[in-house]
Amino acid sequence: MRVLAPMLVATLAIACGSLGPSPLATGVWGGDHIAMTITESSVHVELDCAHGDVPNPIMIDAHDQFSVAGTFVREHGGPIRVDETIDPHPAMYTGSVSSNSMTLTIQQTDTNQTIGTFTLVRGTSGRVVKCL
Numbered sequence: 035m036r037v038l039a040p041m042l043v044a045t046l047a048i049a050c051g052s053l054g055p056s057p058l059a060t061g062v063w064g065g066d067h068i069a070m071t072i073t074e075s076s077v078h079v080e081l082d083c084a085h086g087d088v089p090n091p092i093m094i095d096a097h098d099q100f101s102v103a104g105t106f107v108r109e110h111g112g113p114i115r116v117d118e119t120i121d122p123h124p125a126m127y128t129g130s131v132s133s134n135s136m137t138l139t140i141q142q143t144d145t146n147q148t149i150g151t152f153t154l155v156r157g158t159s160g161r162v163v164k165c166l
Contacts, residue, residue: 055094055095055096056094057091057093058092058093058094058136059072059156060072060073060074061156061157062156062157062158062159062160063136063154063155063157063158063160064154064158064159064160064161065152065154065155065158065161066152066161067081067160067162068080068081068138068152068154068160069160069161070154070160072091072092073091074091075091076088076089076090077091077092077102077104077127079140080160080164081140081150082162082163082164082165083108083110083111083163083164084106084107084108084109084149085106085107085109086104086105086106086107086125086127086140087104087105088103088104088127090102092127094131097130098132099128099129099130099131100127100128100129100130100131101126101127101128102126102128103126103127103143104124104125104126104127105122105123105124105125106122106124106125106140106142106149107121107122107123108121109164109165110165111165111166112166123142123144124142124144125140125142125143125149126140127140128141134155134156134157135153135154135155135156136153136154136155137151137152137154138151138152138153138154139152140152
């Protein structure tokens with residue numbers, strides 16, 4: 035029994051240490067040409083002449099990486115017309131997080147086009163130029 039107790043404690047420590055995915059920290063993340071707002075339930079991304087949404091929280095895996103489905107919308111200069119419909123496209127938002135820094139790649143999946151790869155910092159509002 036004395037030999038089993040330490041082994042049981044070690045086994046429990048290992049099992050409890052391997053937690054599942056955890057949510058990405060909420061708040062604002064920003065960088066050059068991108069501003070991201072993360073809430074407990076969704077994500078909104080503003081880009082130069084575009085925006086995107088993820089209808090779910092971003093979950094970080096044990097390797098500090100993530101991949102979530104969302105939408106991507108190209109914008110245009112000038113006012114939005116009254117009869118204009120928004121044209122969302124399916125997109126994948128993939129990346130990794132290290133401390134307060136994130137690398138994010140956005141890919142429009144219906145065309146397999148990579149929109150871009152961005153570096154964001156938590157607590158930074160970002161620098162986005164909207165279409166004129």
